[in-house]
Amino acid sequence: MPEIARRDFLGAVSGAVAALAARRVRAASPRRISIALAARSPQTLNPSRTTLGADNWACRQIFDTLVVPEDGTFALTPDAFKPSLAESWDSSPDAKTWTFHLRRNVPFHKGYGDLTADDVAFTFGRLIDPKVVVSGKVLYANIDRVEAVNPQTVGFTLKQPDPTFCGSSIYTMSGNIISRKAFEEKGDKFAFDPVGTGPFQFDRVDFSKGVYLKAFPQHFRGPPASPELDILYILDTTARTLAFLSGQVDMIEGARTPGWMNSIKQRKPDTAFDATKPGSVNTLHMNLTRKPFDNLKVREAVRYAIDRKALAAAYGPMGGVIWGLIPVEFPGSVSDKNLPPDLQYPYDPDKAKQLLAEAGYPNGVAFSCFTSQREDYSAIMLMVQEQLRKVGFRVDMQIIDHATFHSQSDHDLNTLIMLSSSYPPVPTQPLLEQLSSHAVVKPDGTGGDNYSHYGVAIPGVDDLLAKVLEEPDFAKRAALCQAVERQVLKDLPVIGLLTLSYVIARNPRVSLGYEVKSGYAYWPLRTAQPAA
């Protein structure tokens, strides 16, 4: 072994360290694009089991649905959907029978053959099979049966009319079509070796870093603009933000905290922000079975005490004002444009104090509640707590971890409950999930998201909802939803607080290929590429 002089060794080490130190942080490869999302580790890439936002992003790129909205939008009406794996579709006049005609010669990744109606029937068959565990099962509860009519045609029969079927069940995460052959062959391993028809195919997963995808050149819309896509899982907002500012990643998921966008702009003024409108819908449930919220005047006082415009303004362009449960951007919604003055509840702290006094609480009232430590929950509820304090509500609020919050709230242990939900423009969804008596929270935890007990403590809404569900015409159905919203504004079991955009900060050197206006909290990156 050759001898190395001490001086030579030290010189070599110093040189290596100096070379490392002098090296600037390597920018992302110009052809590869990367996105860092707020998550710790991949959980599954089986689209029927994903609940994690970062996994949803990966699945959106790997799989295709039968129909899609225009890129960067939600399809606000049934006729706004565009063909995807289905070239065309039609429904019966009662909106209970839907037939989809599939595109021909659509290959699955990795040589698993071409898409057939059998793959579609298999995908949706699992979603309605009570013995199969999938996420979002409730979205498919209205499907009575699905069958492959012939290799290119799939038929769905619904239990009740649904003119919004494409939005309520087809264009959903679990509605992504999987290869039956691959799924049956791989079993549990499909979760991290998925096979779809999407523009990107799965390359590898690193449980400590993320999911790596590569282009699928045979995609039926042509190869994606970028040959590789890295979906990185970086939970910490600071770490994610610094990775973006240094140019290490092209896009990052934003934090849903007031001031986050401004802080990014200060460091990197040319940052592009892609934001969905409306984003999440944040509602405040008042438990009607508990004092003081069994009193309508108290609930009215809460409504007048909360300055919804101020809540939305705190988030800058991310925040949006909401009047009912359905966001103003969606059909079926109500707003100051179509509500009578007595149901608009403008911010009026004096009136709130007066109502509180009339309710028998001239010196204010105290109650306790808890909320989640998740950044959006805790920030919004702290603002609500402060606004309520100004009119005499003394809210003893605990901030606890998210899983505990849901568990305790789902066991009917909470009094004032904020809920953050994301909905497609299917007006019945928030109403059924948050108002129906079937969704009332139960002490054993088997109930749904109706934390106010509306429909049971104050009956009547179920009849209104039943009328909505029987209506096959979309425009009439939307009008009936508005009627439900008006009734809710009279009874006030739930208050719409604000909508909050889902935001991705994007390095302007990457072009998305379209403008993000609305949609789910994930979007296709098929056309994303480094700008010329």
Added chain:
Amino acid sequence: MWKYIGLRIVDAVPTVILVLSLVFVALRLLPGDPAQVVLGDNATAAQLELFRKQMGLDAPLWHQYLSFMYNVATLRFGRSLVNGVPIIQLLAVNLPYTIQLTIAATFIGVALGIPLGVVSARHRGEPLDDVARIFALLGYAVPDFYLGAIFLIYLSLDLGLFPINGTGSGLIDQMHHLVLPALTLGLVKAAFLSRLTRASLLEVLSKDYVRTARAKGAREGRVIYRHALRNALLPVVTGLGLSILATLSGSVAIELVFGRPGIGNMLIGAVETRDYPVVQAGIIVFALFVVLVNLAVDLLAIAVDPRIRVR
């Protein structure tokens, strides 16, 4: 010696069983449902029940407990409830990063902290001592995640000297990624060790045998390094053991700030998602570390202080 090591490991078994039992019970008492986490907020009651049945979460608690202890005894950790990945695979991914970080931080802590403590003690009351004490005070006062963020902003983002986050690929790149997190934890550790060394050395320096050595005309360096330091190192070694254990379990903030994987990060995620098998496996790993580090400290103490003998 080997008999001693064996006995120490056997001694640790009841402690480990107790810890595992407490963790098992505590996790089940904690509100939150893994089925709800996995299936999402809008899962139906029937689906939640089906999931619990498939995962064995509907079995009586005593049955789950016995099954868990049997699996531990046979080294079968099972799969994560959340992503279905074998837990051995998750440990294999995360553990090396934790060990890597702990070793590097300990090396920096020892290399900086002990000499600083010696210098501080030797120059007691002098400006050098003041500087060392201020350093130690800052090390105690500044939270490690804050120090890490400061390093990231100035050394990585502004100067571009180090990568922002991740772990890198290849030996050199990995070392490059390791520098800042290790330096952050190492500086905190150095502050702790320097104070400990200083206090311990000052106590030893007032002993008769040190005075005797000086009276015999021994040079100050020989007095310090030959006679005093070895005797002063005993509490430092014990403190070092505690510090290593604190790094193993408490490096999660650093892992988050630097976007590094690791056992702490994995464990926190598993607690959040109520992924019982992963939490349990993580605790087993920590319990083993506690046993091993304590054993190493005892052996090191024997090496440092010949008066301690194995019985």
